[in-house]
Amino acid sequence: MSTSTQSPVRVAEEPSGPIRPQRKLPRYAGLGLYVAGLAAGALLAALTGSGIALAVVYGVVLGTLAVYVGSRAVEGTRKATDRLVTALVTTAFGIAMIPLVSLVYTVLDKGLARFDAQFFSNSMFRVVGEGGGAYHAILGTVIITAVTAVISVPIGLLTAIYLVEYGTGRLKKAITFFVDVMTGIPSIVAGLFAFALFTLLFGNDVRLGLMGAAALSVLMIPVVVRSCEEVLKLVPNELREASYALGVPKWRTIVKVVLPTAVAGLGTGITLAVARVIGETAPLLITVGLITGTNLNPFDGRMATLPVFAYYQLTQPGTDTQAFLDRAWTAALVLIILVMVLNVVARLISRFFAPKTGR
Amino acid sequence: MTATKAPTPPPVQQRVVRRAGDRIFAGSAKGSGIFILLVLAGVAAFLISEAIPALTAPAEDIPGGEGLGSYIAPLVLGTLLGAVLALLVATPLAVGIALFVTYYAPRRIAAGLGYVIDLLAAIPSVVYGFWGLAVLAPALVPFHVWAADNLSWLPIFAGPASTSGRTMLTVGLVLAVMILPIISAIAREVFGQAPALHREAALALGATRWEMIKMAVLPYGKSGVIAGAMLGLGRALGETMAVAIVLSGGAGATLNLISSSNPSTIASNIALRFPEATGLGINTLVASGLVLFVITLAVNMLARWIVNRRADFSGAN
Numbered sequence: 001m002s003t004s005t006q007s008p009v010r011v012a013e014e015p016s017g018p019i020r021p022q023r024k025l026p027r028y029a030g031l032g033l034y035v036a037g038l039a040a041g042a043l044l045a046a047l048t049g050s051g052i053a054l055a056v057v058y059g060v061v062l063g064t065l066a067v068y069v070g071s072r073a074v075e076g077t078r079k080a081t082d083r084l085v086t087a088l089v090t091t092a093f094g095i096a097m098i099p100l101v102s103l104v105y106t107v108l109d110k111g112l113a114r115f116d117a118q119f120f121s122n123s124m125f126r127v128v129g130e131g132g133g134a135y136h137a138i139l140g141t142v143i144i145t146a147v148t149a150v151i152s153v154p155i156g157l158l159t160a161i162y163l164v165e166y167g168t169g170r171l172k173k174a175i176t177f178f179v180d181v182m183t184g185i186p187s188i189v190a191g192l193f194a195f196a197l198f199t200l201l202f203g204n205d206v207r208l209g210l211m212g213a214a215a216l217s218v219l220m221i222p223v224v225v226r227s228c229e230e231v232l233k234l235v236p237n238e239l240r241e242a243s244y245a246l247g248v249p250k251w252r253t254i255v256k257v258v259l260p261t262a263v264a265g266l267g268t269g270i271t272l273a274v275a276r277v278i279g280e281t282a283p284l285l286i287t288v289g290l291i292t293g294t295n296l297n298p299f300d301g302r303m304a305t306l307p308v309f310a311y312y313q314l315t316q317p318g319t320d321t322q323a324f325l326d327r328a329w330t331a332a333l334v335l336i337i338l339v340m341v342l343n344v345v346a347r348l349i350s351r352f353f354a355p356k357t358g359r
Numbered sequence: 360m361t362a363t364k365a366p367t368p369p370p371v372q373q374r375v376v377r378r379a380g381d382r383i384f385a386g387s388a389k390g391s392g393i394f395i396l397l398v399l400a401g402v403a404a405f406l407i408s409e410a411i412p413a414l415t416a417p418a419e420d421i422p423g424g425e426g427l428g429s430y431i432a433p434l435v436l437g438t439l440l441g442a443v444l445a446l447l448v449a450t451p452l453a454v455g456i457a458l459f460v461t462y463y464a465p466r467r468i469a470a471g472l473g474y475v476i477d478l479l480a481a482i483p484s485v486v487y488g489f490w491g492l493a494v495l496a497p498a499l500v501p502f503h504v505w506a507a508d509n510l511s512w513l514p515i516f517a518g519p520a521s522t523s524g525r526t527m528l529t530v531g532l533v534l535a536v537m538i539l540p541i542i543s544a545i546a547r548e549v550f551g552q553a554p555a556l557h558r559e560a561a562l563a564l565g566a567t568r569w570e571m572i573k574m575a576v577l578p579y580g581k582s583g584v585i586a587g588a589m590l591g592l593g594r595a596l597g598e599t600m601a602v603a604i605v606l607s608g609g610a611g612a613t614l615n616l617i618s619s620s621n622p623s624t625i626a627s628n629i630a631l632r633f634p635e636a637t638g639l640g641i642n643t644l645v646a647s648g649l650v651l652f653v654i655t656l657a658v659n660m661l662a663r664w665i666v667n668r669r670a671d672f673s674g675a676n
Contacts, residue, residue: 053498082567089463092455093472096543099536100479103490110493155391162388175392177663178399184590184659185402185652186597188626192648196405218402221395251384279483282599282626286633307485311600314489332486339481 025074030083033070037063060091104336111333114326119334123304124292129320134331136294137309140209141338144288144305145278147213147298148220153270155217156224163225164232165254182222190218191283198287207289209298212305215283220273227269231262264353268346275342279335281307306335406649413642421643431647433612437527437622438651440614441602442595444531449539450588456539457546462572473547480540488604491533496524496605503528503617514614521619525607528616530624533601538591545590549583550576582665589662593655596626603627625651 041059045051050058064087072080114133122133159179163172194215198206235258243253259266289302290312296303310331317324418426460473503526507518557575566574602624612622623631629644636644 078567078570082569085569085572086463089455089459092452093459093464095452096456096476096479096536096539099490099495100475102494103482103486106490106494107486155394158388158391159395162385162392166385166388167392171389171392175395177667178396180663181656181659182395182399184593184597184655184662186599186626186655188597188599188629189402189406189648189652189655192409192629192645193402193405196409196645197401199409200405218398221398225395249378249381251378251380254384275481279485281483281485282603282630285600285630289634307483307600310489311485311604314492315604329489332483332489335483336486339483340478343478343481 023074023076024079025071030067030071033066034063034087037061037066040066060094064088064091107329107333107336110326110329112330114330115333119327119330123294124309125294127292128318130323132323132327134304134306134309134327134334136291137304137306137331138334139294139296140288140303141278141306143296143298144209144212144216144284144303145274147210148216148277149270149274151213151217152220152224152273156221156270156273157228157266159221159225160228160232161254161258163229165250165258179222179225182218183226185218187215187219187280188282188286190215191286193218194283194287207287207302208300209288209295209303212284212288212303213298215287216277216280219280219283220277223273223276224270227273228262228266231265231269232258234265235261264350267349267353271342271346271349275339275346278342279307279339281311284308285311306331306338310335403652406645406652410642410646410649413639413646416639416642420639422640427643427646430643431625431650433622434625434628434647435650435654436612436614438596438624438626438654440616440622441527441530441534441606441624442592444527444616445534445538445595446588446592448532448535449542449591450584452535453539453542453587453591454546454584456543457550458572458576460543460547461550462568462576476540476543478540479536480544484537484598485600485604487533487537488601491529491601491605492525495533496526496529498524499529499532500524506617515616517615518618520617521607523607523619525605526617526619527606527621530602530606530621531616533605534595534598537598537601538595541594542584542587542591545587546580546584549580553579582668586662586666589658589665593658593662596658597651597655598624599626599630603630 038059041057041062042055044058044062045055048054064084067087068080068084071083118131119133119135120138121135122131123136124132124134125136159175163175167175194211197214198208198211239257239261240253243257244250248256284305285308288305288308290304290308291302292304294304295301310328313324313328313331413421413427416427418424421427421430423430456476460469460476464472500520500522503520503524506516507520510516511518553576557579558571561571561575562568603626606621606623606627607619613620615621625647629648632640633644
């Protein structure tokens with residue numbers, strides 16, 4: 001901390017000599033220089049005959065340089081560095097937008113080809129070429145995710161309650177730490193865990209929807225714990241104390257006062273946790289597998305799930321390759337839509353169920 | 360946090376009536392917490408129990424015929440290569456994005472921009488794989504050729520250039536995009552928490568915006584950025600589907616990023632081989648998963664340790 005408090009003092013001493021007149025670029029000069037640099041980059045690319053991508057790269061580099069040099073000539077080094085960093089930071093944000101836009105565009109472009117009623121009403125049973133759909137996979141994903149939520153939410157919520165309301169000492173510290181560590185378990189390792197567990201219980205070559213749900217639970221529980229814990233911590237202590245003062249037992253205080261106050265945040269956190277696991281592929285690939293028909297019973301045999309369906313349609317196409325690729329991209333599109341809907345629902349929950357605190 | 364909340368024990372108290380409801384509720388809450396610890400221990404235990412046959416098997420029975428070590432070593436190299444490449448690309452970008460969102464973007468749209476970046480984290484990894492295969496890999500082929508022609512004196516660009524673009528370089532960039540939102544979310548949080556007094560003091564003394572950031576924000580946020588990068592590294596190490604779809608991996612252990620014979624990664628190797636594996640093959644894959652588990656566990660524990668250490672002293676202001 002000492003460095004950051006001392007260094008402003010050093011800067012303040014700088015202009016103590018003869019005061020220079022502040023020279024500033026006109027308001028839009030920086031932007032103008034940048035645009036000029038972009039134009040020069042486009043020109044350069046056109047002269048050398050390069051593509052659009054290189055033109056953008058040239059333009060951004062030249063624009064940044066133009067701003068820096070121009071500002072340095074007029075305003076001095078410090079202002080020039082400031083403008084340079086502004087340009088760099090904005091460029092960084094722009095670079096991050098490229099994959100997002102490109103990804104969404106590609107998935108929409110390729111996925112809309114089969115985004116029809118048949119895709120949502122047919123399974124792949126006895127389909128080898130065109131047609132068919134992901135009815136079985138969508139239902140499978142919904143069922144396995146629901147089972148995962150049924151396992152994870154009570155455990156995660158109770159653990160969060162323990163950490164906030166009851167936990168003390170070493171056990172609390174250990175649980176907090178290992179929940180954090182658990183959020184970093186690779187999804188494929190969670191799949192291997194479920195596989196090893198069920199192999200020990202039921203013998204070799206067992207494939208169940210429940211196995212997938214167990215694997216996903218390993219991934220979902222820590223997310224639920226973390227988000228619920230953060231929300232429960234926000235409940236004001238005054239509410240609890242008022243309840244205790246009225247002689248209400250602790251568990252009723254938690255159930256009737258703490259949880260209802262936090263319900264918006266809990267709903268948001270749990271919905272986001274569901275969104276996090278609904279797109280998981282790797283654990284389902286090795287625990288649930290894939291079938292072409294419809295199996296809605298998570299306690300019996302392989303099931304189809306949307307991510308695994310998409311993966312196999314893409315990587316193991318049959319003779320009519322294009323039909324398989326179209327189905328794969330549409331499955332990816334449906335998957336993105338599912339995740340986005342869950343994200344929007346989470347936001348709506350936090351907006352409409354927010355506690356009325358009057359603040 | 361804990362210091363302020365710890366209830367002070369009442370000096371004299373009559374015996375509290377222990378209600379059954381209280382005991383059941385407290386017990387189940389505590390039980391859930393302990394259950395989580397058991398699950399984590401169970402993950403390790405079951406992986407070890409399934410891996411033991413591969414650990415004890417004679418070397419020539421392991422797929423590849425040269426023992427477990429030489430089966431896993433190239434995979435570990437591939438895993439580290441892709442993850443480190445992703446980290447090198449993503450960290451500077453993520454810091455830039457976090458600074459842009461917290462201190463440069465207009466206040467009114469800053470929260471929206473942060474949400475847009477978070478959307479990158481919401482996209483399922485299998486979709487990233489699709490995108491990497493269909494868009495990024497073909498788009499990078501010219502760069503592969505150029506790098507093989509001009510930069511081949513660097514071991515990582517030794518070539519020959521892959522014609523499909525499905526190389527470790529492409530994988531690293533896809534992974535970079537995937538961990539970008541993780542690192543930038545944490546960086547954004549710590550940058551936003553930089554003490555307003557320090558920032559305003561710097562500005563009041565005539566610092567430009569960058570000087571203010573350099574003096575007040577970056578020193579404060581440094582450990583947060585490091586921790587975020589470690590978490591991103593953990594994610595990149597364990598990422599499965601994107602790698603499995605994009606990389607056309609060989610078995611060779613090479614640092615060459617742009618040829619078509621890159622080593623695969625542990626996670627993608629499991630995903631690709633597991634559905635068809637039998638017997639000892641499964642045990643071998645589980646053993647490699649155990650190695651991955653240990654690596655990510657170490658990285659994540661280190662990251663959490665850094666975060667928690669920071670939480671201890673940041674509470675002081």
